[in-house]
Amino acid sequence: MNEHARAVELLTWKVNGRLAGAEVDWLEAHLEGCSDCRRELAAQRAIRDAIAREPTVEFAPQASFNRLWARIEQDSREALPPALAPTVAARRGRRRHWAAGRWTRAALAAQAVLIALLGGALWRGAPESRAPDYRTVTDEAPGVPAGQPVIKAIFDDRVRLGDVQDILAGAGLAVASGPSAAGVYTLVAVDGKAAPLTPSTIARLRADPRVRFAEAGAR
Amino acid sequence: MVAPSSQQQQSREDSDRRLLQLVAAGDREAFRELYVVYHRRLARFLVRLTRRYEVAEEIINDTLWVVWRKAGDFRGESRISTWIMGIAYRRALKTLRARGHQLYEAVPIENETLVAPDEMADAETGEWILSAMQQLPLEQRLSLEYAYGYGHSCEEIAKIMDCPANTVKTRLFHARAKLRALLPQLAGLEP
Numbered sequence: 033m034n035e036h037a038r039a040v041e042l043l044t045w046k047v048n049g050r051l052a053g054a055e056v057d058w059l060e061a062h063l064e065g066c067s068d069c070r071r072e073l074a075a076q077r078a079i080r081d082a083i084a085r086e087p088t089v090e091f092a093p094q095a096s097f098n099r100l101w102a103r104i105e106q107d108s109r110e111a112l113p114p115a116l117a118p119t120v121a122a123r124r125g126r127r128r129h130w131a132a133g134r135w136t137r138a139a140l141a142a143q144a145v146l147i148a149l150l151g152g153a154l155w156r157g158a159p160e161s162r163a164p165d166y167r168t169v170t171d172e173a174p175g176v177p178a179g180q181p182v183i184k185a186i187f188d189d190r191v192r193l194g195d196v197q198d199i200l201a202g203a204g205l206a207v208a209s210g211p212s213a214a215g216v217y218t219l220v221a222v223d224g225k226a227a228p229l230t231p232s233t234i235a236r237l238r239a240d241p242r243v244r245f246a247e248a249g250a251r
Numbered sequence: 252m253v254a255p256s257s258q259q260q261q262s263r264e265d266s267d268r269r270l271l272q273l274v275a276a277g278d279r280e281a282f283r284e285l286y287v288v289y290h291r292r293l294a295r296f297l298v299r300l301t302r303r304y305e306v307a308e309e310i311i312n313d314t315l316w317v318v319w320r321k322a323g324d325f326r327g328e329s330r331i332s333t334w335i336m337g338i339a340y341r342r343a344l345k346t347l348r349a350r351g352h353q354l355y356e357a358v359p360i361e362n363e364t365l366v367a368p369d370e371m372a373d374a375e376t377g378e379w380i381l382s383a384m385q386q387l388p389l390e391q392r393l394s395l396e397y398a399y400g401y402g403h404s405c406e407e408i409a410k411i412m413d414c415p416a417n418t419v420k421t422r423l424f425h426a427r428a429k430l431r432a433l434l435p436q437l438a439g440l441e442p
Contacts, residue, residue, distance in 0.1 A: 044423055050404045075437045079430065080399040082377035083384075091304070093290035097283055100312040104319055195277065241279035 035062065039069050047076045105190045182208060183219040185237060186245040195242050203233050216245075260332075260402065267331040275322040286315050292332075293339055296396055299381070300343065310346050314339040329410055333403065337411040340393065347389070376436075383433040391426035394419055 039062045045051040046059055063069050183205065187196060200206060200219070210217030237246035267288070273281030290311055297307035317338050325334060384392050390412070397408045398419075409416045431437050 041420060041424075044398055045404065048398055048402045050402060075431070076399070076427070078376055078437065079380055079395065079427070082380035083396060083400040085377055091290065091294040091298075093287045093294075096290060096308045096312060097286045099308075100286065100315055101279070101283075103312070103316065198277070240277075242277065 036066065036069065039063070039066065040072055043069065043073050043076050047073070047080050108190055108192055180220065182249050183234065183237065184245070184247050184249050185217050185219055185243055186215050187217070188242050188244050189215075191242045199237070199240055199242060203236055205233070218249075260330075263332065264330050267335075271318075271322050271325060271331055274319065275325075282315075282319060285318070289315060289318075289335055289339075292401070296400060297339075297343065300392070300396075301347065306346065306350065310339060310342050313342040313346070317342070330407065332401075333407045333410050336397070336401070336403070337413070340411050344389075379434055380430065380437070383430050386433060387426055387429055391422045391429070394422040395426050398423060 039059055042051060042055055042059050046056070051059065063073065187199070204222050205219040206222045208218045208220045231248075234246050234248055237243045267285070270281045270285040270288075274285055293311050293314070294304075294307055297310055298304055301307050301310070314335065318335060325331070328334075329337075384395065387395070393412065394408060397403045397411060398405075403411065405416050405419050408419045412419065
């Protein structure tokens with residue numbers, strides 16, 4: 033490549049600000065003595081300015097984002113395991129992206145963990161006598177000693193089981209009971225001690241977009 | 252929009268990286284923030300490319316949908332903007348091809364020269380250049396957009412378009428040559 037051709041090639045990166053190092057000085061020296069390259073530089077700057085001009089219309093991204101988020105939530109619902117979403121599962125078989133792989137495995141694993149947790153909670157809380165098999169938000173959570181701090185939390189309707197596991201693991205929490213008829217989970221510290229149930233744990237849950245509600249309580 | 256300086260690009264990259272880490276953890280608000288940033292960066296260019304906002308939005312949403320799903324897989328082999336622009340490039344090609352060739356096929360330039368007035372104001376020059384760009388093959392046109400509009404380096408464009416760096420240089424060379432053929436005044440601009 034001759035000197036002039038090399039200069040023309042470098043002009044693009046001078047014009048867009050990406051030229052660096054010794055090539056900057058070399059090109060400047062070439063431009064000093066080459067009127068063709070100076071004209072080419074002017075032409076390339078005109079191209080840059082034309083492309084970079086601001087649009088005359090303003091775009092409103094929020095509405096577009098809302099449409100995308102609705103799609104993502106729809107995908108999440110369709111990714112639920114068959115036991116929870118039998119009708120969706122049939123459709124999912126036709127969907128290439130969500131049909132198999134780590135999402136499904138993760139969801140199934142999360143389901144197994146949550147079932148185990150809930151099973152454990154129900155087993156711990158199994159009363160000796162017959163009692164209503166439902167609880168209200170204000171009912172005492174079974175298996176949680178009186179006075180132990182708990183957190184009452186409601187997850188977003190569309191949250192996946194894998195998300196619940198992720199949220200709980202991140203905050204050092206486990207499900208003591210729930211969900212209630214109102215969708216409320218009673219959460220306790222994983223190790224059974226009060227330490228993790230600090231204001232920062234509550235704040236962490238509240239900051240998570242997948243958590244709709246989180247409040248401290250004590251039983 | 253002016254092609255960002257290196258310092259601005261680094262600042263953007265830092266901001267993008269922070270947001271992407273949060274997105275990988277499922278943070279909706281961070282995703283919304285990242286979406287707004289890339290909507291702004293992509294919309295003008297894609298509307299110009301597709302001539303229809305709803306098509307541009309479809310490409311943007313397809314792109315950011317992939318970003319949402321793959322955020323946790325990003326390993327930093329490139330700038331985040333290069334990664335996302337590469338996704339947008341592939342989505343744009345796929346969408347345009349699915350919608351028919353008339354949206355992206357070049358109009359032959361033989362026997363066709365755009366003649367602009369001798370005394371062109373800057374704005375008019377810009378209009379003529381953008382009109383002339385419509386005549387270029389898609390790959391050449393996109394190369395111009397990435398280089399002059401977004402300020403990507405040759406290597407970054409090669410990564411976005413998944414081609415060798417020399418191909419990028421060749422596309423830019425032919426694109427400029429065709430613009431000069433369409434707009435003889437371009438070659439006569441005063442330095």
